[in-house]
Amino acid sequence: MKRVKYYNIIRKHGEDILRSKGMYTEKTCIQHGTFSVYDHSLFVTSMCLRISKRLRIKVNEKAMVRGALLHDYFLYDWHEPIKENRLHGFKHPKIALNNAQKEFQLSKIEKNMIKCHMFPLTPLPPRYREGIILCIADKICATYETAGGFKKRLIGKFRRVDVNA
Numbered sequence: 001m002k003r004v005k006y007y008n009i010i011r012k013h014g015e016d017i018l019r020s021k022g023m024y025t026e027k028t029c030i031q032h033g034t035f036s037v038y039d040h041s042l043f044v045t046s047m048c049l050r051i052s053k054r055l056r057i058k059v060n061e062k063a064m065v066r067g068a069l070l071h072d073y074f075l076y077d078w079h080e081p082i083k084e085n086r087l088h089g090f091k092h093p094k095i096a097l098n099n100a101q102k103e104f105q106l107s108k109i110e111k112n113m114i115k116c117h118m119f120p121l122t123p124l125p126p127r128y129r130e131g132i133i134l135c136i137a138d139k140i141c142a143t144y145e146t147a148g149g150f151k152k153r154l155i156g157k158f159r160r161v162d163v164n165a
Contacts, residue, residue, distance in 0.1 A: 026038035044072075049061075063130055066104070
């Protein structure tokens with residue numbers, strides 16, 4: 001399945017989320033490396049679709065897309081060195097769920113996906129297939145985003161080394 005098809009599925013089920021004020025806020029906050037929270041959310045959502053299609057896992061596509069788009073809907077820059085941002089990895093799922101519930105009508109699957117996506121950092125595992133897929137997709141994407149930043153820095157350092165010196 002091509003990226004355009006994933007994007008069309010995301011738009012079909014999440015158009016209201018993509019147009020929300022909170023998603024515009026996400027564009028201004030960095031998540032991992034140089035990826036914004038918005039970019040990360042789209043990357044994770046498309047990875048969820050890719051995993052479910054590739055492994056032929058029957059899912060509620062609408063719930064999975066919406067839960068994945070909102071899984072990091074915490075709406076602040078967690079890199080700011082302030083007390084409230086300590087333990088972000090443990091606390092942000094609950095904050096994201098509270099923010100999402102204020103703006104959107106969420107199904108039980110979507111709520112569980114948002115609340116449990118940081119398992120095992122948070123004690124409760126996801127109850128639904130969509131949430132398990134989100135946990136896996138989020139970790140794959142976060143690793144890629146973070147490693148990409150390390151790779152760029154390493155390449156930059158090696159380029160500055162003069163081999164003839």
